[in-house]
Amino acid sequence: MKTVFIDCSPKQRLSASGFVATFTRMFVFGRKVQCKLRTPKDFQPIFEEIKDADSIVFCMPLYVDGIPSHILPFLKEMENKFTNKNVYVIANNGFIEGRQNEPLMQNMENFCHRANLNWCGGLGIGGGVMMNVMRIMFCVVCALSLLQVVLNGFDFSLLKDSLDDALVILILCCGIISFDLWLAYCINNGKEYGKHYTRIMLPSFVFIVCADIFFTIISLFQGGIFRGWFSKKKPTM
Amino acid sequence: MKVLLHDLKNIDLTNKADQVIVADGKYAPCQGCFKCWTKHPATCALKDSLQEMCRILGQADELTIITENYYGGYSPNVKRLLDRSIGTSTPMSTYRGGLMHHTLRYWKHDSLRVIVYGDIVEAEKETWRQMVKANSLNNGFTDYSVEFMNEWEGSVL
Numbered sequence: 297m298k299t300v301f302i303d304c305s306p307k308q309r310l311s312a313s314g315f316v317a318t319f320t321r322m323f324v325f326g327r328k329v330q331c332k333l334r335t336p337k338d339f340q341p342i343f344e345e346i347k348d349a350d351s352i353v354f355c356m357p358l359y360v361d362g363i364p365s366h367i368l369p370f371l372k373e374m375e376n377k378f379t380n381k382n383v384y385v386i387a388n389n390g391f392i393e394g395r396q397n398e399p400l401m402q403n404m405e406n407f408c409h410r411a412n413l414n415w416c417g418g419l420g421i422g423g424g425v426m427m428n429v430m431r432i433m434f435c436v437v438c439a440l441s442l443l444q445v446v447l448n449g450f451d452f453s454l455l456k457d458s459l460d461d462a463l464v465i466l467i468l469c470c471g472i473i474s475f476d477l478w479l480a481y482c483i484n485n486g487k488e489y490g491k492h493y494t495r496i497m498l499p500s501f502v503f504i505v506c507a508d509i510f511f512t513i514i515s516l517f518q519g520g521i522f523r524g525w526f527s528k529k530k531p532t533m
Numbered sequence: 534m535k536v537l538l539h540d541l542k543n544i545d546l547t548n549k550a551d552q553v554i555v556a557d558g559k560y561a562p563c564q565g566c567f568k569c570w571t572k573h574p575a576t577c578a579l580k581d582s583l584q585e586m587c588r589i590l591g592q593a594d595e596l597t598i599i600t601e602n603y604y605g606g607y608s609p610n611v612k613r614l615l616d617r618s619i620g621t622s623t624p625m626s627t628y629r630g631g632l633m634h635h636t637l638r639y640w641k642h643d644s645l646r647v648i649v650y651g652d653i654v655e656a657e658k659e660t661w662r663q664m665v666k667a668n669s670l671n672n673g674f675t676d677y678s679v680e681f682m683n684e685w686e687g688s689v690l
Contacts (some may be wrong), residue, residue: 305565306563307564307566359616361664362664363604366562366609368608368612371603371607372603390634391632391634393632396632396667398667399667402605402656402660403603403660406654406656406660409575409654459559500633504626511567511625518572519572520568523573525639527574529587529588532585533584
């Protein structure tokens with residue numbers, strides 16, 4: 297069995313879609329390949345990988361309620377190139393509600409029908425940016441804790457606080473992890489997954505405050521706050 | 534201001550709105566950097582014809598989009614333009630229609646009219662209705678509509 301994971305994020309590094317692709321890949325058996333789809337140059341190598349694959353997993357961000365524009369020509373070229381392949385989708389969006397991915401899921405289902413591929417369903421994740429930030433934090437927390445343990449002569453009692461932090465992250469992501477494991481199970485068994493939506497386990501009003509703080513800090517560092525952050529700018533060109 | 538955005542080739546719609554934008558695809562896709570929010574607001578980091586597109590779409594009271602059907606969504610050229618225009622909103626969030634959305638940089642718009650042409654099956658029509666409803670809510674339009682036609686008919690404008 298061969299599964300091709302396609303990371304559809306336009307970002308070069310540290311994308312949420314790349315992370316969910318890598319995470320899901322850990323639980324899928326058999327041959328597995330992960331490809332990045334950013335430019336038309338990536339099309340042919342991915343088609344080569346798909347030739348002998350059983351399943352394709354598209355991991356993509358939600359852009360303006362739909363599929364990111366650079367993926368559409370790839371899908372068009374893929375129409376009627378292959379048959380008898382199972383297609384799964386993992387979509388993530390910045391807003392907290394996973395169900396905001398619904399139009400994208402339908403786009404992908406419509407694509408499968410036109411392309412004669414087996415639509416097997418997808419997972420829509422709300423709070424994708426926060427998930428991405430937390431997984432980076434999780435790695436940093438683990439690395440720092442281990443460093444602390446080593447510097448203090450292998451005193452493992454120091455791990456307790458960092459384990460608590462890691463536990464909080466796991467609890468906030470428990471929906472994403474469990475729905476993703478279920479998806480991996482379906483990929484492994486060639487089963488239909490259906491459409492499911494999950495999110496970071498935070499109430500939306502708390503999530504909105506977190507998102508506002510996140511963008512305020514980034515805008516402060518990048519200087520956008522001082523360059524007409526909310527201003528109704530008129531075209532100059 | 535009435536704005537018309539279309540991906541029709543070799544069809545001149547110049548006088549059909551205050552501002553007519555041809556989605557010719559001669560511009561790069563969005564890189565997902567958010568710098569149009571966080572570094573140089575309402576200006577895209579990519580220096581091409583879409584660098585200030587959000588400023589035009591943001592000021593549209595009535596926006597009409599003419600697009601070819603792609604699986605119940607916009608054509609690549611139109612979608613590329615829309616993806617590059619998220620500077621119409623700000624990075625701050627709020628509730629609209631019971632869902633989380635970004636606050637608008639400009640103001641509430643009157644109407645979003647989407648005219649879809651090309652081969653469209655029933656399931657795609659249903660997707661389109663949901664897509665335009667979601668776009669309308671996302672971008673703060675008071676009213677929206679979606680129409681379908683197998684081939685472009687100029688009489689609808």
